[in-house]
Amino acid sequence: MNGAEILLQPGVFPRLLQGLWVTVWIAGVSVALSVPVGLIVGWLMTMRNPVIRLLTRVYLDFIRIMPQLALLFIAFYGFARAWNWNLDATGACVFVFVLWGGAELGDLVRGALESISNAQYESAYVLGLGPWQTFTRVILPQALRRLLPASVNLATRIVKTTSLAVLLGVVEVIKVGQQIIDANRFQYPTGTLWIYGVIFFMYFIVCWPLSIVARRLEKRWSHD
Amino acid sequence: MLDWTFITHYAPFFVRGSEMTLFISAFGIILAIAVGLVCAGVEIARIPVLRQIVRVYIELSRNTPLLVQLYFLYFGLPKLGVVWSAEQCAIVGLGFLGGSYMAEAMRGGLETIPNVQRESAYVLGFNTWQTLSRVVIPQAVSTSIPGIVANVIFLIKESSVVSAIALADVMYMAKDLIGMYYSTYESLFMLVVAYLIILLPISLFGTWLERRFDYERR
Numbered sequence: 001m002n003g004a005e006i007l008l009q010p011g012v013f014p015r016l017l018q019g020l021w022v023t024v025w026i027a028g029v030s031v032a033l034s035v036p037v038g039l040i041v042g043w044l045m046t047m048r049n050p051v052i053r054l055l056t057r058v059y060l061d062f063i064r065i066m067p068q069l070a071l072l073f074i075a076f077y078g079f080a081r082a083w084n085w086n087l088d089a090t091g092a093c094v095f096v097f098v099l100w101g102g103a104e105l106g107d108l109v110r111g112a113l114e115s116i117s118n119a120q121y122e123s124a125y126v127l128g129l130g131p132w133q134t135f136t137r138v139i140l141p142q143a144l145r146r147l148l149p150a151s152v153n154l155a156t157r158i159v160k161t162t163s164l165a166v167l168l169g170v171v172e173v174i175k176v177g178q179q180i181i182d183a184n185r186f187q188y189p190t191g192t193l194w195i196y197g198v199i200f201f202m203y204f205i206v207c208w209p210l211s212i213v214a215r216r217l218e219k220r221w222s223h224d
Numbered sequence: 225m226l227d228w229t230f231i232t233h234y235a236p237f238f239v240r241g242s243e244m245t246l247f248i249s250a251f252g253i254i255l256a257i258a259v260g261l262v263c264a265g266v267e268i269a270r271i272p273v274l275r276q277i278v279r280v281y282i283e284l285s286r287n288t289p290l291l292v293q294l295y296f297l298y299f300g301l302p303k304l305g306v307v308w309s310a311e312q313c314a315i316v317g318l319g320f321l322g323g324s325y326m327a328e329a330m331r332g333g334l335e336t337i338p339n340v341q342r343e344s345a346y347v348l349g350f351n352t353w354q355t356l357s358r359v360v361i362p363q364a365v366s367t368s369i370p371g372i373v374a375n376v377i378f379l380i381k382e383s384s385v386v387s388a389i390a391l392a393d394v395m396y397m398a399k400d401l402i403g404m405y406y407s408t409y410e411s412l413f414m415l416v417v418a419y420l421i422i423l424l425p426i427s428l429f430g431t432w433l434e435r436r437f438d439y440e441r442r
Binding site for chain 2: 003065066067068069070073074077078081082156160161162163164166167174181189190192193196197199200203204207208211
């Protein structure tokens with residue numbers, strides 16, 4: 001079980017934390033960009049227009065049925081070649097996670113918007129609220145309560161999926177871990193166990209609080 | 225745009241890749257369901273100590289990515305003297321990840337059964353076993369099936385990650401062919417088609433199964 005000293009070597013832990021920062025950065029940017037995309041997709045999905053309905057349906061189903069790794073490959077190898085994009089690995093990851101997060105969030109937004117009964121709109125109208133007031137004061141607060149717990153869960157999933165970035169060559173926490181393992185192969189042969197163990201818990205420490213928040217929100221708002 | 229001779233020539237690669245994907249997923253899913261059953265049972269029966277262990281396992285497994293779990297199993301564990309083949313690691317990894325998801329789906333199904341059902345069965349003179357097998361489980365199955373089917377699809381999708389520990393699944397074939405022949409479009413096309421062929425029928429079967437077990441609305 002010895003070999004844990006590898007973690008105390010100068011520079012090992014700070015470098016892993018730098019790698020973790022790259023992971024969190026990709027996930028954070030993807031989640032932030034997914035929100036506007038999701039709102040637009042969700043709004044499009046509630047439209048009556050059959051063409052828009054079909055297109056959003058196909059988009060959502062395709063994204064849902066393909067493994068995220070396959071989507072990453074399509075973006076990184078396929079799109080780059082088809083349209084001559086100079087898309088680096090990080091860009092491809094953010095692009096795919098936004099497409100994916102936007103689709104999933106869009107479906108949540110659609111569900112939340114559709115779950116609000118017409119009576120709410122009509123009551124707001126009777127009370128003399130304008131369309132903007134109706135949306136911000138009546139519809140949005142109710143929709144958010146249905147939306148937020150699932151969105152936080154989605155954020156957790158995006159953080160976990162960020163681990164796939166290493167397979168496209170992004171230097172994030174797993175890649176940094178591999179570099180440390182390779183550099184210390186002869187000095188600390190059992191370093192592999194410790195480094196991957198630490199990375200495992202790093203992901204856990206990032207994702208667990210999000211899961212707890214999601215569960216709390218779900219419990220608090222499930223009663224009204 | 226697509227080179228069809230290339231596709232017909234290399235399609236068998238993807239058939240073999242699909243076999244690997246299905247093989248790993250099938251055993252992974254069976255393991256996940258077994259783990260899920262045990263965990264859900266422990267949680268429902270409220271067995272002390274075991275219950276805390278199950279909670280810790282569920283949190284660990286749900287909040288870490290499969291890729292890291294696989295790397296730990298495949299590269300880390302041999303340092304402790306536990307040497308597993310890539311196939312074993314992939315199946316154990318999928319079982320470890322999926323077990324918690326399955327447990328949550330099953331527990332969710334059992335918890336939706338109101339106590340009135342158990343009390344009514346008791347009043348009608350059913351014993352514990354009859355209550356479970358005739359009243360509780362049939363209803364719990366119908367409420368947990370959508371979750372379980374979603375998890376099955378999720379696990380098949382997640383199995384694409386096993387290409388990272390050098391298992392020749394569909395993903396691996398696509399990566400290989402792109403690297404060897406620069407046949408990006410053809411390989412990606414076959415990749416998408418392979419996953420559609422695997423996942424679409426399961427997804428449709430799941431919808432059918434949900435309807436089949438939806439006693440309330442039937």
